Amino acid sequence: MADLLSGQLLIAALVLAGIYGLVALGLNLIYGTMRLLNVAHGEILMLGGYLAYWCFTLTGVGPIWSMFLALVLAGGFGAVVYRTLCRRVLRSARLIEQIEANSLLVLFGVSIILQNAIALSFTATARAYPYLDDIVRIGGFQVTADRLVVLGIGLALCFAVILFFRFSGTGLAIRALIEQPDAAHLVGVDVERMRTIAFALGFGIAGVAGCLISMLEQVSPFMGFPFTIAAFIVIILGGLGNIAGGLAGAAVLALIEVYGVALTSASMRSILIYGVFIAILVWRPQGLFGRRSVVR
Amino acid sequence: MLEIDALTAGYGEIRVLERVSLDVAEGSITALVGSNGAGKTTLMRAVAGLVPVSGGRIALEGADLASAAPSERVERGLALVPEGRLIFPGFSVEENLRIGAIAPHAKAGRAARMAEMYALFPILEQRRRQPGGTLSGGEQQMLAIARGLMSRPRLLLLDEPSLGLAPAIAQSLFDTIVAIRGAGVTVFVVEQDIRSTLEIADTAYVLENGRIALSGTAAALLQDPQVRQAYLGL
Numbered sequence: 074m075a076d077l078l079s080g081q082l083l084i085a086a087l088v089l090a091g092i093y094g095l096v097a098l099g100l101n102l103i104y105g106t107m108r109l110l111n112v113a114h115g116e117i118l119m120l121g122g123y124l125a126y127w128c129f130t131l132t133g134v135g136p137i138w139s140m141f142l143a144l145v146l147a148g149g150f151g152a153v154v155y156r157t158l159c160r161r162v163l164r165s166a167r168l169i170e171q172i173e174a175n176s177l178l179v180l181f182g183v184s185i186i187l188q189n190a191i192a193l194s195f196t197a198t199a200r201a202y203p204y205l206d207d208i209v210r211i212g213g214f215q216v217t218a219d220r221l222v223v224l225g226i227g228l229a230l231c232f233a234v235i236l237f238f239r240f241s242g243t244g245l246a247i248r249a250l251i252e253q254p255d256a257a258h259l260v261g262v263d264v265e266r267m268r269t270i271a272f273a274l275g276f277g278i279a280g281v282a283g284c285l286i287s288m289l290e291q292v293s294p295f296m297g298f299p300f301t302i303a304a305f306i307v308i309i310l311g312g313l314g315n316i317a318g319g320l321a322g323a324a325v326l327a328l329i330e331v332y333g334v335a336l337t338s339a340s341m342r343s344i345l346i347y348g349v350f351i352a353i354l355v356w357r358p359q360g361l362f363g364r365r366s367v368v369r
Numbered sequence: 370m371l372e373i374d375a376l377t378a379g380y381g382e383i384r385v386l387e388r389v390s391l392d393v394a395e396g397s398i399t400a401l402v403g404s405n406g407a408g409k410t411t412l413m414r415a416v417a418g419l420v421p422v423s424g425g426r427i428a429l430e431g432a433d434l435a436s437a438a439p440s441e442r443v444e445r446g447l448a449l450v451p452e453g454r455l456i457f458p459g460f461s462v463e464e465n466l467r468i469g470a471i472a473p474h475a476k477a478g479r480a481a482r483m484a485e486m487y488a489l490f491p492i493l494e495q496r497r498r499q500p501g502g503t504l505s506g507g508e509q510q511m512l513a514i515a516r517g518l519m520s521r522p523r524l525l526l527l528d529e530p531s532l533g534l535a536p537a538i539a540q541s542l543f544d545t546i547v548a549i550r551g552a553g554v555t556v557f558v559v560e561q562d563i564r565s566t567l568e569i570a571d572t573a574y575v576l577e578n579g580r581i582a583l584s585g586t587a588a589a590l591l592q593d594p595q596v597r598q599a600y601l602g603l
Contacts, residue, residue: 242471249457249468256455259417261443261472261520 080214082335088220088289090327091227094320095282096300097307098234099275105251105314106271108169109159109176113184114304115297117147117276121283122292123191129202136204137222140284147280148273154183155272184297192294199291219288226285230278231320238316247271251314306350312360321362370395370524370555371416376425378415385411387579388425393524394572398546398556400587402563402600403576409559410452412576413528416557417449418442429524443472448522452529452559454513458502462493465501465512469519479519486515489545507538511545518549525549527558531565543569563600567591575600 096118103111121143128139158179166172205219238244247267249257258264282300283292290296303326308315311322326349333345353360371393379385385408393399401409414420416427418439427434429445437445457465466486470479487494490511496504501512510530517525527546531539543565550556560566567573570587575596583590590596 242467242476245464245468246471248460249471252457252459253455255419256451256457257468258419258439259443259449259451259455260469260516261440261475262468263440264438 080211081216082331084214084216084220084224086327086331088224088227089331090324091224091231092282092286093300093303093307093327094231094323095227095278095285097304097311097319097323098231098316099277099279100301100304101308101311101314101316101319102247102271102275104308105316106247107159107163107268108172109162109180110173111180111275112177112301113180113187113297114275114279115299115301116184116187117150117279117297118283118286118300119191119292119294119297120150120187121147121280122287122296123195123283124280125284125287126200126202126292129204136284136288137226140226140281143280143284144277147283148277151272151274151276152269154276155269158183159272160268184301188294188297195294197294199293199296201291202287204288223285223288227282230281234278235317235320243267243270248316302350303346306346306353309350309353309358310361312362315360315362318360318362322360325361370397370430371557372426372428372431373412373416374426374428376412376415376422376427378411378420378422378425380411380420384423385579386415389576389579389581390425391574391581391584392572393555393557395555396550396553397571398550398558398569400566400570400573401557401559401576402561402566402573403582404600405561407576408579409576410528413449413451413526413559416442416526417447417451440472443520443522444474446521446523447526448517448520448524449526450513450517450528450530452532454509456501456504456509456512456516458500460501461498462501462504462512463497465516466493466519469516470521472520475520478521482519482521486518489548490515507534507542510534510542514545514549518554522554524555524557527556527560529559529561531560531562539565563596564591 096114100111100114103109124143124146125136125139128134129136159176162175162179163172166175205222206217208215209218209221238248246262247270249262250264250267307322307326308319310325311318329349330342330345334342373389373391375388375390376386377384377388389412401412403409411420415422418437422435429447434442457468460468466483470476470482492508493511493515496508501509504512514530531542534542539562546556546558547569558566567587567590573584573587573590574581575583583593583596
């Protein structure tokens with residue numbers, strides 16, 4: 074039991090919370106502003122992971138630098154996916170339920186295509202690279218430097234995003250679109266532009282998260298799906314469309330996962346995660362922090 | 370200011386408006402009255418660009434609005450304060466006003482206009498850090514109007530502003546509408562409180578079943594026997 078109090082577990086939980094927070098953020102933005110269910114979100118993360126891997130392996134450029142490239146490339150990819158695919162889904166659907174269902178199918182297709190395209194190009198073999206794996210001692214415990222870097226960047230990025238949504242005009246406009254879409258149109262929010270930005274930002278952050286994860290885990294074409302699921306659980310915990318709630322939800326899920334696995338065994342991971350998923354859907358579908366939403 | 374010519378609009382197969390024509394003169398308070406379900410809100414939403422138009426023409430200061438997205442209409446000087454207010458409940462009062470000035474042309478002088486709004490509605494300044502959703506109905510209506518004015522409109526559309534308000538608050542709201550016109554903003558108002566509206570309006574139209582049934586100066590309509598019998602219960 075003494076292990077449970079160790080710094081390693083706490084760091085592991087915080088690192089995981091930061092990553093879940095980042096991945097869920099993009100999913101939440103895209104769902105919140107458009108009601109599109111982006112099941113390809115984990116694949117964007119996977120692409121970010123591969124980008125970091127190849128940058129490091131071929132040119133020696135570390136993920137700390139390649140993540141800027143990932144932000145731009147994944148962000149641009151997000152804008153393209155919105156303009157080519159998702160805008161059609163939004164236009165052809167008449168009901169919110171249709172948007173959710175149609176986007177689920179279209180983006181599931183995107184997800185499969187991306188997985189297989191990467192598997193074809195680089196084979197299905199999992200890959201890893203050594204980066205910042207020296208051990209750092211802080212106080213009484215030891216931790217590898219890469220974890221500290223991931224934690225620091227993850228937290229800084231979450232914080233930057235919160236500041237962006239709180240204080241910038243664009244952030245305010247995107248929040249308006251999440252809260253009250255009709256009124257956002259009325260006050261003059263340029264809706265098409267905000268949707269493109271939401272996609273670019275969501276995908277870009279997922280790309281960065283992929284770079285960070287590649288420092289800790291192997292990259293493979295199929296690594297994305299568990300993160301998609303985790304991200305869905307996080308935003309359901311935090312409340313759909315609730316950005317700050319999502320970050321808190323990420324912390325809750327990461328704590329449950331890391332400490333739950335430590336108390337039981339690694340094979341319990343999926344059971345724990347899906348257990349949380351189902352429990353929340355049954356008992357608190359409005360999320361841990363959400364008000365019960367008004368049925369319209 | 371605003372010209373509507375033979376406008377036909379509705380939702381899917383359902384036509385709500387049948388060849389409606391009306392004019393809102395610059396500097397006027399123009400009223401559109403009628404019973405529930407006559408199509409008043411649909412007309413307002415069509416002008417703001419939220420309801421697709423199937424026929425006819427809407428022009429603002431002579432320029433056709435047909436292809437303009439809602440945000441472009443705001444940019445051209447049109448603001449709708451919608452029925453049910455549609456403020457942002459999770460935003461503070463101040464954030465609601467900030468988002469009101471999100472249109473590019475409205476950014477200049479935003480702080481000064483916010484101060485004007487607080488002078489016009491002092492209660493909003495007291496509550497400026499409170500979430501909009503915690504305000505009373507009357508306060509939310511003030512906030513919705515102030516948010517509309519933050520976009521520097523030349524034409525303000527008000528959809529049922531007195532709905533659900535206590536009579537004394539509704540009366541002060543009509544005084545506010547007169548003050549807004551006094552500040553140089555043309556007002557086009559839809560109302561179910563027909564008497565109070567006709568008292569402050571210059572011109573009025575009566576909408577029945579999606580068509581304009583009557584029109585004229587507000588003073589003349591107040592004296593019209595048909596209006597008195599059908600809408601004022603006299």
